Amino acid sequence: MSHTPPTLDDIRESYTATAMPPAKETESTTIRNRFQAYANMNKVFAIKPGDRVAFLTDPRLDRRVVDAISGIARANGAECREFMWPSTRITEIPEVVRPLLEQSDFVVSSWFASTGCPFANKMRKETGQRWVKITYFRNLDVLETPHARFPVELVGEIIRATARLYPRDVNFDMQFTDDRGSDLTIEFTPKMTETLLGISRWRGLNTATEPGCYIHYLPTHGPNLYGQTAHARDPKAFAKMNGVIFPQWAVGFPKPFDEKIGVEFKDDFVSKVHGKSLQAEQMREYLIGGRLQELGCGHNPKAPRYGIYPAGPNSPGGLHFGINALKESAYLRRAIPHWEEPHIHMDLVTFDTTVKAGNTTILDKGFLMSLRDEQVIAAAEKFGDPVELLESYDE
Template sequence: MLNVDGQFIGRGLPTREDLPTTKIENAFAAYDIFSRVFAIRPDDKVLLLADKKLDPRVISAITGLAKARGVTEPLVLLSHTTQHETMPDWAKPHLEAATFVVSTWFCSVLDPFAIRMRREKGQRWIKITYFRDLDLLQTPQARFAPELLGEIIRGTARQYPRGRDFKLHFSDERGTDLGIDVNGEMVDNLLKTTRWKGEMIADQPGCYVHYLPCHGPNLYDRTMVMNDDSVVVPINGVVYPQWAVGFERPFEEKIPVVFRDDRIVEVGGGSKEAEILRDMLVGGQLIELGCGFNPKAPRYEIYPAGSNSPGVLHFGIDLAKPCDFIRRQMPDWEEPPVHMDLITFDSTVTADNEVMIDAGYLTALDDPQVREAARRYGNDVDLLENWPD
């Protein structure tokens, strides 16, 4: 099996290159999912909140679909940035008139005006943080069935204890030991959102979905306390992140990030990365603890806001002050320089005695309902366990 130069010869696996017919098949699978997620209706008033760095082909794809559905005048607002922390006043009249909104802007999920438009007017929203390049339609994650993804999310939702107090606990082999004290009302608030219901199609009043499917939903976020800034959530312990957005490589040093009552009070370590994180994070608040769910999302691509691969966590921190490191390193980042996502790939997460993630493996992938749903789309092992890097 070795030639005269000592090189291996032979082949034990099928060739990786797709046939032209397979590429066509894959493309139309992605197009179908795209058109179904963007559930635009003929009577919709479509608004796209875009930015100057968004692939213009993405804009054309969305407006083209809208026109094919009978929307004659989809409106595009092109901003110089995605980093709006609140909805700009100049955008509000256009937003108020819309019924279907597609956005790249950071403020989309938490801005009070945007929330009110969804709650009171039933606006349907799609956030396209992970659809900034039309060529992403050629990737496996773009053709992963949203119905199956929804089943994975619902399988995870079923693991939360209901109607009682419990601790949501995070650990790993580096020494992470973080606990969130949760009660039944907090879980009810979290799981009533459209994302936790596994609704991947933007066809329900007030929905907020991500495309490419999907980013989150979050194992914890401030919707648990109805986004009440006065509530201090009992989040205590230490996290040893493996990586963070804006850093070229994973951390070599074990860097402890210490939380006390949902705030970061200390960052240890002596490396340059630890020094940067210390200046950045101390005083910051954990506002979301997101989890990946798409088995075909690249596991180790954490830009721009964490990996969407199953069981990968991102600890979303709102910073106490704008960070110059972020301004230098990522001046055109999709998020403002007052936020940071810390990443772990190998966490174990428990809700009381229920293991939700086991050393980075999302256990809902083994839920019988998830497996049954996966077999309707093909090889369940390949679909759920064959994760791309």
């Protein structure tokens, strides 16, 4: 009897054809992963006995999130109080809320005002109040994701390795380039570098243990390669900056851009938006004169690789150029009316940028160089295979 060898089509169409492990996890693996995420969460929400915990929430937040954090607080002998505002988009802490915060040691917030409001910054600086921003913990189900269980200590080690790439005690140019033609230069002074890297996030602190800390959960959002923190949030200070960025995408737009849209900066401000598409016009309508507030770089290798909602990517090498405009975007008010950020904001996103600080490469075509830092690899070995942990992305 003759034998007919299988064709490639036979192999492809066979129900037995498989070369990869099952996508569905076993129940025991799911349980192990879940408790790893719980352990991370407990480390981040380092609530102490006697802490007075304030929740600043909004109606669209999953109530289970508040219940979960409240459970941690109760287990540690802390008391909780909550103030709900109609949306997260407020940029200042309302007067009616301030007495609550003045009586609090620990703040869990979904509000945009958490980071830029002078009152919030004053409370952290003068009273040592600890804050956790939950922009990326709006649904309890995210605890089932890879980035929720990625070791929080390892996120900190990666961040510290990136910080070591900055030149110290010298002036230098930070340059952003890509194959689309982006070419943006930011002139750094030693004082800017010292101030930027002095904040808790750049020191790799991702647990709310240090007086005056401001951290993100899930770890982490940013930190910023450049931002207003480089000037200690002095509204009159700015960097010498010149050039153009051609973003691949932006929050609030359903798909990446087909057109090469250019956003031109002069010092900290948007001077021009280049492009003829509808998306370019929608950005030009409100971005001219807007200020670059933050230039964040993702540092969690298990964050969704191309997930940019609500505030930009958290995967290593993903950049978001966060701009605050002078007026609200009519387009964003229509497209994402319940956005967690104010409609004056815009997060432009790239995944393939090369970033150099002086002669040192921080990103190489979107690859975060600190992932191959010797100290990072040594730290990763304590938790598993460094290659899997650091370079196997959630795509």
